[in-house]
Amino acid sequence: MTAFHEPGRDEHNGTAGSLLAGVDIGGSKIAVLVADRSLAVRGRHLARTDVGSPDRAVDQILAALDAALADAGGSRIELAAVGVGVPGRVDRASGTVSLAVNLGWERLPFGSLLRDRLDRPVEVENDVRAAAAGLHDRAVLGDLADLAYLSIGTGISAGVVLGGRLHRGPRGMAGEIGHVVLDPTGPLCPCGLRGCFEALASGPAIARQAEVALRSGRTSSLESHRPLTAVDVFDHAAGGDPLAFEIVEAVGGWIARAVHELVMAFDVRRVALGGGVASAGETFLAPIDRGLDRLRDASPLARAALPPDVVAVLGAGAEVGPWGALILARSALRDAGRPARVEEVADA
Amino acid sequence: MTAFHEPGRDEHNGTAGSLLAGVDIGGSKIAVLVADRSLAVRGRHLARTDVGSPDRAVDQILAALDAALADAGGSRIELAAVGVGVPGRVDRASGTVSLAVNLGWERLPFGSLLRDRLDRPVEVENDVRAAAAGLHDRAVLGDLADLAYLSIGTGISAGVVLGGRLHRGPRGMAGEIGHVVLDPTGPLCPCGLRGCFEALASGPAIARQAEVALRSGRTSSLESHRPLTAVDVFDHAAGGDPLAFEIVEAVGGWIARAVHELVMAFDVRRVALGGGVASAGETFLAPIDRGLDRLRDASPLARAALPPDVVAVLGAGAEVGPWGALILARSALRDAGRPARVEEVADA
Numbered sequence: 100m101t102a103f104h105e106p107g108r109d110e111h112n113g114t115a116g117s118l119l120a121g122v123d124i125g126g127s128k129i130a131v132l133v134a135d136r137s138l139a140v141r142g143r144h145l146a147r148t149d150v151g152s153p154d155r156a157v158d159q160i161l162a163a164l165d166a167a168l169a170d171a172g173g174s175r176i177e178l179a180a181v182g183v184g185v186p187g188r189v190d191r192a193s194g195t196v197s198l199a200v201n202l203g204w205e206r207l208p209f210g211s212l213l214r215d216r217l218d219r220p221v222e223v224e225n226d227v228r229a230a231a232a233g234l235h236d237r238a239v240l241g242d243l244a245d246l247a248y249l250s251i252g253t254g255i256s257a258g259v260v261l262g263g264r265l266h267r268g269p270r271g272m273a274g275e276i277g278h279v280v281l282d283p284t285g286p287l288c289p290c291g292l293r294g295c296f297e298a299l300a301s302g303p304a305i306a307r308q309a310e311v312a313l314r315s316g317r318t319s320s321l322e323s324h325r326p327l328t329a330v331d332v333f334d335h336a337a338g339g340d341p342l343a344f345e346i347v348e349a350v351g352g353w354i355a356r357a358v359h360e361l362v363m364a365f366d367v368r369r370v371a372l373g374g375g376v377a378s379a380g381e382t383f384l385a386p387i388d389r390g391l392d393r394l395r396d397a398s399p400l401a402r403a404a405l406p407p408d409v410v411a412v413l414g415a416g417a418e419v420g421p422w423g424a425l426i427l428a429r430s431a432l433r434d435a436g437r438p439a440r441v442e443e444v445a446d447a
Numbered sequence: 448m449t450a451f452h453e454p455g456r457d458e459h460n461g462t463a464g465s466l467l468a469g470v471d472i473g474g475s476k477i478a479v480l481v482a483d484r485s486l487a488v489r490g491r492h493l494a495r496t497d498v499g500s501p502d503r504a505v506d507q508i509l510a511a512l513d514a515a516l517a518d519a520g521g522s523r524i525e526l527a528a529v530g531v532g533v534p535g536r537v538d539r540a541s542g543t544v545s546l547a548v549n550l551g552w553e554r555l556p557f558g559s560l561l562r563d564r565l566d567r568p569v570e571v572e573n574d575v576r577a578a579a580a581g582l583h584d585r586a587v588l589g590d591l592a593d594l595a596y597l598s599i600g601t602g603i604s605a606g607v608v609l610g611g612r613l614h615r616g617p618r619g620m621a622g623e624i625g626h627v628v629l630d631p632t633g634p635l636c637p638c639g640l641r642g643c644f645e646a647l648a649s650g651p652a653i654a655r656q657a658e659v660a661l662r663s664g665r666t667s668s669l670e671s672h673r674p675l676t677a678v679d680v681f682d683h684a685a686g687g688d689p690l691a692f693e694i695v696e697a698v699g700g701w702i703a704r705a706v707h708e709l710v711m712a713f714d715v716r717r718v719a720l721g722g723g724v725a726s727a728g729e730t731f732l733a734p735i736d737r738g739l740d741r742l743r744d745a746s747p748l749a750r751a752a753l754p755p756d757v758v759a760v761l762g763a764g765a766e767v768g769p770w771g772a773l774i775l776a777r778s779a780l781r782d783a784g785r786p787a788r789v790e791e792v793a794d795a
Binding site for chain 1: 591592593609610614615616617618619620621622623624626627628629630631632636638639640641704707708709710711712713714715716742745746747748749752
């Protein structure tokens with residue numbers, strides 16, 4: 100049983116505090132958004148830090164939260180509930196993070212730790228799933244009951260909303276398409292398979308493709324930028340470098356293929372693209388559009404499945420992660436007001 | 448407004464008749480299962496016929512239905528409701544078949560036609576989706592809320608049950624993975640794309656691969672069997688023919704890949720395999736098992752996602768299609784007892 104179900108504490112929940120906080124934890128930053136109960140933004144804070152050891156993580160997160168609350172002209176006293184998006188596998192009922200590779204967390208009872216420190220309702224969810232639920236809730240892609248959010252960064256995964264509800268799956272694995280094989284003759288993925296989506300289009304995969312090409316003797320303006328990042332490759336593609344353009348073009352083709360798969364499998368109406376790689380903007384989007392057009396031109400079925408507005412790129416300014424976490428906070432507040440929560444979880 | 452909503456007729460629905468009928472329509476046969484309201488089977492009939500022109504289809508279906516009712520010792524008087532599975536795109540609310548390529552149907556108001564003739568509640572659904580819902584309803588794969596039914600025959604598609612509910616998608620396209628690209632360098636698919644699942648593992652694709660190999664000069668015991676069918680290829684693979692074995696092995700690998708995609712995308716716990724190609728039994732299953740093992744051996748992530756019992760092959764004896772249609776009949780009967788149905792459809 101978690102802190103907010105203990106007798107004598109329930110009177111706090113759903114009543115005290117006027118502010119909601121959404122915390123998005125990444126490998127190199129913590130982004131916090133603070134809003135009132137009607138979701139009007141009141142403050143924000145971006146801490147450029149990694150969460151370090153699990154022991155120090157809660158302290159670092161609370162420091163970022165306090166800074167965002169201060170930006171909103173408030174403090175923890177005004178806090179009603181907190182939502183946290185974590186890049187890893189999360190048991191939403193307990194808030195335990197079973198595995199977050201990029202954070203170095205394993206079986207961390209993160210939700211409990213945070214509830215104990217804050218004495219407030221806390222909801223923890225995988226960051227990409229939270230983002231998808233947030234996009235749906237705020238109708239960012241229009242009034243759609245079926246959509247996907249495809250996050251392309253260090254890793255790749257999708258959050259899927261079906262019939263107006265976030266689809267997690269019985270093992271919380273739904274949307275883990277980063278390790279779906281798109282090219283059986285493609286490069287070896289760290290997961291062990293060949294040609295996974297992540298091995299073709301993630302940030303590290305893009306940088307690796309450029310490195311391999313340079314090592315094989317290709318000339319490119321990228322030569323002076325080693326060690327390379329995906330950002331370098333997109334920058335040089337925009338600058339007209341043929342090798343960088345070639346790589347970015349291929350990446351767009353694979354992402355178009357993945358969008359096609361998401362649409363055919365789930366029948367989602369639109370797919371939002373986000374994550375670090377998506378921040379390259381037009382240089383990122385144009386090759387995807389060309390990839391989608393190749394599919395549409397080849398197949399009437401693909402044309403019907405992939406309407407002109409099927410993809411939407413959401414840059415860093417869209418704050419997709421923190422917004423998803425903020426929607427989680429509202430959900431935590433609602434759940435805390437319902438005495439049946441513990442039984443529901445037991446029934447699930 | 449359809450017949451069973453007309454004033455003065457509603458008293459029939461949900462009260463008259465003790466028998467449910469499930470009708471599964473295929474390209475070359477009509478299979479009917481008749482059961483009482485507790486789903487105990489009372490009769491069946493298999494008509495080896497194609498449904499011919501849309502005009503004659505209803506007559507042929509009614510003849511098969513009458514034969515199954517007679518086998519159950521009854522007649523249309525005892526009929527309470529009918530469910531029909533159709534291999535095509537179906538608007539479930541109206542029962543209109545927008546497109547069923549193998550039947551030659553296009554924009555056929557099939558549900559209305561059948562209701563007018565029978566004066567009974569009729570529910571029409573895509574055959575593969577109905578089968579998936581039926582497998583879930585009868586707990587054929589165990590007590591699972593999340594499962595997929597992958598039908599591999601002339602075409603390929605999947606029906607998906609998520610969280611205990613059939614997932615159709617807003618355009619009724621969910622699970623249409625026959626035209627997801629598994630091999631970008633694979634054979635050209637009639638849909639226009641290259642290396643679609645259907646172009647690699649459907650019945651016609653299997654026969655075509657054998658034809659192409661023979662024409663290229665490969666020797667094989669298949670030579671004396673032209674024109675070839677997929678059944679021939681599986682038979683000769685079982686008989687030890689190296690070419691047939693090679694083709695069947697590759698097909699198993701592609702099906703394993705598709706199972707992996709279904710599991711990773713939807714987080715379904717098990718995938719049932721059916722359809723004409725699946726009727727080859729062990730010769731069909733063994734190469735899939737080897738394909739799954741290759742994925743498991745390469746990747747711990749794939750091993751975790753694909754438990755030993757992840758696939759189940761359901762042969763023709765499982766009557767997956769007629770059972771799915773029978774569950775539809777029960778659903779039609781329940782819906783007919785609810786006065787709110789017309790409004791619900793209008794709201795949808």
